[in-house]
Amino acid sequence: MTEPTPKRSRGEARARRKTERAIGKPLPKTLHCSFCGTSQHKVEKLIAGPRGVFICNACVSLCDNIISGRPLPLYAGFAPLEQPTEELVEMVGSVALASDANRDFLQSLVDTLRGREVSWAAIAEQLGVSRQSAWERFS
Template identity: 35%
Template sequence: MSITREGRMCSFCGTSGGPGTDVQLIGGLGAQVCGTCVDDFHALLHDPVQHAAAKGAFPWDRMSDAEVLANLSMIMASAEQNTAFAHEWVDLLRERNISWAEIGRALGVSRQAVWERFARKGSDKSATA
C-alpha cells in the first residue's frame, strides 16, 4: 500500500492539489499545505509588522456569520481528509501485521473499539488478530 497525495487538498486554503495538478502539497500526518500557503506563512513570520498583527488574532474573529458559514464545508472536507488519512495509516499497519490490540494501545482505546472504527468490512480477514 502506498499513501499518496492524490485527491488531497491544502488544509489551510482548501485548494485541491497533488499529482495531476499545478498545486504541490507538502506535509504529513493528515495535514497538507500548498506552496502558496507556505510562502504566505513564511512572509508573515518574517515580517515583524504582519507577525505582530496576526499574533493572537484568529481569522474567524474578523469574519461575518456568512463567511464563517461559507468556510464550514471546507473545514469538514479537511476533517474528512484527515479521517481518511488515519484509515490509510491503519491499513498500512495491518498490512505490516500489526495487531488490532497494538493499534488500540497506540490510540488509547481497546482492540474492539479500534476494529469497529477502522476495519474495512469484508476486506480484513484477520479481524480478531
C-alpha cells in the first residue's frame, strides 16, 4: 500500500510550480530520485536539478564520498522484483519525466552539433549507432 501524500508547505508548492514552469510540463504526484529511485517521502531532501531531474540527499552524500576519494559501500542496485507494485506504479511518472528531459536535451545537443556542421557519422559514432540510425532519429 502506498503512503498517504503529506500536505505540502507553501514553499514546497511554490518550488513545485516553479519547476513545472521551467520544464514546461506538470510533475508527477510523487517525485523520485533520478539516481536511486527513492520516493520523495522516504528521503530527507529531494533536490530539483535541470530538466526535471531530481537527486536525494543520500545520493548527494554518495557523490561527495566519491569526489572526496572515500571508500564506498557496495551498492546492491535497484531490484524492481523486490519493490511493491504500488511503488513501481508511482515511479513510472518520475522515470518518464527524466527520460523526456534527457531525450529533449540530447535532441538539443544534436541540433547544436548539426548547426556547427558536425557530420552525422561523427554524431552516430558517439551514440554507438549507424549514421543512418542517427539521421533517422534526430533529423
